[in-house]
Amino acid sequence: MPWPIVGNTFQLPKNKPWIYFEEISKRMNAPVITYWIGRNPTVWINDAWAASEIMDKRAAIYASRPRMIVFGELSTGQTNLVSMYYGDRWRVHRKLTHMGVGLQHVRSYSGFQDNESKVVALDLLKTPDNYVMHFERYAASVVSIIGFGRRISTPSDPIITEVIAVMQRAGELNVPGTSFPMLLETFPILARFPNWMAPWKHGLGGGKGRGRNFYYALTEEAVRQNTHPECYSRKLWDEAPKYDLSNAEISSLTGNLFGAGSDTSSSTLITFVLACCAFPEALVKAHEELDRVVGPNRSPSLDDDLPYVRAFVKEVFRWRSVAIIGGQPHAPIADDVWNGYLIPKNTWVQGNVWAIHHHDREFPDPDRFCPDRYFKDHPLYRPFPNDKGYMTFGWGRRVCAGQGLAEQGTTLSVARLLWGFNIKKALDKSTGKEVAVDINAYTNGLNMRPQPFDCRWIPRSDEIRKTIEREGRQALEDLAQYDGETQYRMSTFYKQEKLIEGKVPANDEKRR
Numbered sequence: 001m002p003w004p005i006v007g008n009t010f011q012l013p014k015n016k017p018w019i020y021f022e023e024i025s026k027r028m029n030a031p032v033i034t035y036w037i038g039r040n041p042t043v044w045i046n047d048a049w050a051a052s053e054i055m056d057k058r059a060a061i062y063a064s065r066p067r068m069i070v071f072g073e074l075s076t077g078q079t080n081l082v083s084m085y086y087g088d089r090w091r092v093h094r095k096l097t098h099m100g101v102g103l104q105h106v107r108s109y110s111g112f113q114d115n116e117s118k119v120v121a122l123d124l125l126k127t128p129d130n131y132v133m134h135f136e137r138y139a140a141s142v143v144s145i146i147g148f149g150r151r152i153s154t155p156s157d158p159i160i161t162e163v164i165a166v167m168q169r170a171g172e173l174n175v176p177g178t179s180f181p182m183l184l185e186t187f188p189i190l191a192r193f194p195n196w197m198a199p200w201k202h203g204l205g206g207g208k209g210r211g212r213n214f215y216y217a218l219t220e221e222a223v224r225q226n227t228h229p230e231c232y233s234r235k236l237w238d239e240a241p242k243y244d245l246s247n248a249e250i251s252s253l254t255g256n257l258f259g260a261g262s263d264t265s266s267s268t269l270i271t272f273v274l275a276c277c278a279f280p281e282a283l284v285k286a287h288e289e290l291d292r293v294v295g296p297n298r299s300p301s302l303d304d305d306l307p308y309v310r311a312f313v314k315e316v317f318r319w320r321s322v323a324i325i326g327g328q329p330h331a332p333i334a335d336d337v338w339n340g341y342l343i344p345k346n347t348w349v350q351g352n353v354w355a356i357h358h359h360d361r362e363f364p365d366p367d368r369f370c371p372d373r374y375f376k377d378h379p380l381y382r383p384f385p386n387d388k389g390y391m392t393f394g395w396g397r398r399v400c401a402g403q404g405l406a407e408q409g410t411t412l413s414v415a416r417l418l419w420g421f422n423i424k425k426a427l428d429k430s431t432g433k434e435v436a437v438d439i440n441a442y443t444n445g446l447n448m449r450p451q452p453f454d455c456r457w458i459p460r461s462d463e464i465r466k467t468i469e470r471e472g473r474q475a476l477e478d479l480a481q482y483d484g485e486t487q488y489r490m491s492t493f494y495k496q497e498k499l500i501e502g503k504v505p506a507n508d509e510k511r512r
């Protein structure tokens with residue numbers, strides 16, 4: 001029962017509310033539940049079929065976002081596609097985003113995406129213990145080439161360390177819970193206080209768009225240097241007058257490549273490693289398939305016929321999905337009735353991906369990582385409402401705009417790393433025995449990733465090691481055309497901004 005004014009807010013657990021919503025849903029035997037955050041009903045969909053019926057089949061209705069204080073009004077609000085209400089401006093942003101990462105372009109990125117993943121394999125030979133940093137560099141570099149025509153060559157590049165830290169912090173702050181700033185969703189009035197007297201706002205809304213100016217500056221720099229006129233910044237710059245884009249809009253469009261596309265992609269690869277350590281039996285068939293189809297003298301490519309490896313990728317997406325509550329909530333643009341329940345216009349509707357992907361009706365023995373479950377003749381196979389077999393990228397009109405890029409990159413990387421290495425649990429230094437990994441040790445963010453763990457990367461043969469070295473060196477040569485550095489740093493951006501005054505107009509001023 002919701003309490004007056006505060007609703008159910010204070011019944012929320014400290015961590016991982018998605019597990020709590022899954023439990024309520026099971027206890028009540030209800031695929032969809034309503035949970036009151038303050039005076040707002042939030043609808044939690046805990047079942048694949050209900051999610052598909054509501055957010056996919058009725059996509060034209062569930063196409064908007066609800067009012068969000070923390071992720072919306074105090075952040076990038078109506079200048080960012082991710083939190084934007086459905087309407088003409090959203091359509092413009094979606095179209096402009098497709099110009100960068102739409103399916104028609106994604107295949108043409110496979111060359112440098114593949115090369116960056118070859119560099120990861122090479123890096124893993126040299127410094128395997130830094131695998132997380134290698135993944136972060138890879139993911140950030142791919143979107144940086146797309147966005148700015150410039151690769152990121154070292155894991156210590158501040159673009160990676162700062163941007164990923166900001167994204168993880170944003171992810172942690174945005175988990176529904178009983179602490180600030182998310183309590184502002186329960187008490188929106190507290191968001192009106194100025195920041196100097198409102199520590200509960202965690203500085204949100206008071207930064208005058210530091211991140212925005214940073215991405216705007218990166219965009220402007222790429223256009224000015226013009227070393228890769230085919231990059232997204234250039235395309236966007238040319239389109240800007242036609243759509244009357246403000247600086248804040250330009251920066252949100254290029255910034256989303258990092259914001260939405262780097263932490264998500266690298267976290268997915270860390271989950272892949274955890275699965276390999278915890279379920280070594282799943283690697284046997286992958287290695288057999290890769291040896292048979294690819295062999296040791298080249299690494300796999302997108303054209304190889306590798307059904308088990310493809311199922312492996314699906315299972316990575318399902319088993320521990322990074323956007324564990326489906327990213328941002330949807331909201332209906334009109335009152336809707338589903339199964340006799342009224343879902344009023346603008347209601348907060350959230351797909352609980354954790355519950356959906358762990359429902360034992362669709363995924364028996366759900367915590368077990370088992371790529372075979374995607375083959376129809378396997379005992380764990382069960383029907384699913386969509387052909388892909390997962391809902392990792394959301395639903396309907398708000399489905400992830402970078403899905404094609406993320407799927408392509410994850411496929412390339414997972415296939416190559418399975419082909420190249422035996423990925424195993426770390427050995428205890430004193431006993432020499434394998435150290436157990438915890439498949440439930442995940443961060444609490446909206447984009448979750450495994451807590452740090454050690455592992456071993458053992459090249460599968462000497463021939464494979466040589467191939468990795470040869471391909472890695474060649475990849476670095478091919479990628480050299482994207483070498484370069486930016487003069488900007490997010491952390492010092494205010495300082496930098498002063499230096500370039502006159503070049504970067506005020507944040508919300510229109511660019512003409």
Ligand code: HEM
Pocket residue numbers: 081082083094097101143256257258260261262264265268322323326327328329330392393394395396397398399400401402403405406
């Ligand atoms: C493994 C990687 C990724 C995952 C799991 C992921 C997941 C998601 C999810 C769950 C949503 C919300 C969907 C919904 O509301 O129904 C979303 C939205 C979005 N994603 Fe991704 N994403 C990934 C990578 C990327 C990449 C690489 C980009 C771009 C470079 C990107 C750009 C976006 C954008 C712009 C939106 C907002 C779409 C809108 O509201 O209309 N994502 N993503």
